[in-house]
Each structure stands twice: as C-alpha cells, then as structure tokens.
Amino acid sequence: MSFLDRVKPIVDQTITTLASACFETDPIAGEKYSRQTSIISSAYKRHGTILERAMLESLRESNRHKVWREDSFRVSRAADQIIGQQADAALLPYGESLRTLSNRHDGV
Template sequence: MLQSFVEKLSPAIEKTVSGLAKERFRTDPIAGPKFSRATSIISAAYKRHGRILEEALRLRLSECQHFSVWTDPNFSISDTADRAIRGRNSDIEESLPIELPYGGSGRALQVDLFVFDRRISTLRAYEVKRGNGAYDSGKKRSILRDLLCVQSLLRSYGGSRGLIATSAEARLISYYGVRALPAPLNLFGHELDDHFVFPVQKYVDAVNERFQERLYDLLSDVLGLTELERAALCQACPLHRPLLHH
C-alpha cells in the first residue's frame, strides 16, 4: 500500500529531479564547478521539496472517505480582515474567535490545504512548510497575520462552497518540527495522525524517502561518486543496503 502511494507521486518527484538536473546555476569561485553545482542543487531541492510535501499531504488526506480536500491559490483576504487582525497579533487567544464575512476587495493568498471532515463537520485550513529552519520575528508575524486572517474568514468561506461547518480552524504545519508559532496554531509531522484521526505520516515519509533517494542519485552523478559511495549516502535504502554489508 505504501509503495502504490509513492508511485502516485513518482511523476512529480521525477519532474522535480529532472528540473534540478537541467537547471543552470552560477559557479561560485571558491567552491568550483562541481561543488558549486552540488550545493546549488541541494539549496534548490529544499525549496522544491515543499511542493512535493504539499502534494503528498493532499493526496493522502484525499484517500480518507470522510474528507473533502482541496487547495486554493486565490483565497481572498479582505481589507476588513486585514485591519481587524493587524492590531491583535500579540494576543492569539483574543484573535482566534473573530469571524468575518468572506469576500470584498483586498489581497489574494494561497492556502495550501483545506480539509472538511464530514464526520464532525469541521473545516480546517493549513499552510504547509517543511519546518526545518528558524524564521526571524518579522516572518513569524507575517505567517501569524495570514493565518489569523484565514481563520477569521474560514467559516464564511466554507458557506460560500455549500459547507456548513460547526467549527473552523486555520493551522500551520511545520512538518519537520521547527516551531514558528505557539500551540495550538503550529502542528508537526509526528502529530498529524492524531490530528486527523487517520494515518498520514508514514505515507508522507515514504514519499520524502523516494525524493531523497532520487536527489542522491543526481548528486552522485554530479560529484562522480562510486556505487559504494552512493550507497553510503542512502543507508536506509533496501537497494543500497547489500552494498554496505558486502
């Protein structure tokens, strides 16, 4: 079952790795051509992995018969919501209960993941991040403001889609566990199974491992590594384990 799930994401993984292989990066005069390219590929892979992580989460959650799952690249944050939230970032408990009507002029925001749980009629919105690095205070305030704006509009937004939600919540998923916001606004990968009452983490981790393996293959080609050196990079991979113990 895990294998078949990973295969569904394989085209996205292969497209990402192929794009990294074709990308032209500037050579750093200190590192030289080979190590400059390897470093640039890794840096670009971090950013592109975020999209794979989002796709893996959406796909896995869509496999639950109780969930409706979608994304919205143009979620409308009204000027009214921006003004209402702007002065309340310092007090999360007061900010969460605000509910405002969806619509009106303002700005567009991409919301990575919506999940409507038909078992309990809850609508949740999520921003998905890798969560493996710290943010400065300005970035944290920006993330919090956007999250609270989405929260304030979410129930009305659901109604515009014909969904009657008994509760509506916006959350940040920092998959690898580096906290950007206080609880309960910030979720980590190891908490998702309990949060959704549905097995999620092992499926997403399996996709991450496939991407890692294909990234290592590309880096091995760039650096000219031997088969044994390749195997040492990816010790958990069953294809490489026999080489290490030969």
C-alpha cells in the same frame, strides 16, 4: 492509481528541472561542488511543493476528509474594489481583528 503513482510525477519533475538547471559557479567551491551545493539548496526549497502534494494525495485516500486544491485564490469584485480604494499602509496587519471566521462545522 496508488498514492506513489500520484506523487511520483512531481518528484520526477523536480529532479528533471534541477538536473537541467544552470547555476553560477562559486569560485571558492569550484564547478563540481558549487553545482552540487546549488542543486541540494534548490531541492530544499522545493520540498514544500512535494510535501503539499503528498499531504493532499494522502488525505484524498481518507474517507473522513473532503479534499480539493485551489490553485488560484478567488477575489470577488466587491473585495477587489474595497482593497483597491485603500492604500496598503491603511490595511491592518494580520492578527489585529474584531472577529474571526471559521469554516468548521463540527461545533468546535
């Protein structure tokens, strides 16, 4: 299956969803221009999903990369218990750290 064959379904689904979506009419722009603006605005918001799929499929074609997709981030029971015992306010903001973790194996 070619790159385009793997990416086209998400693009087609996005177009179908946008074409059938209902939007409120802006009284200033009128029905026609209000709908066009809403569709274009919504399409911009969906670019991320399309780009993510395109990058994923492109990297899959590479023999230098191992690519997978994780639709649901897994949280262990231990991590869930630790977080569940603390108030959100007690958590440190991201960036303040004692150490970092890396999954790089190339020594860099």
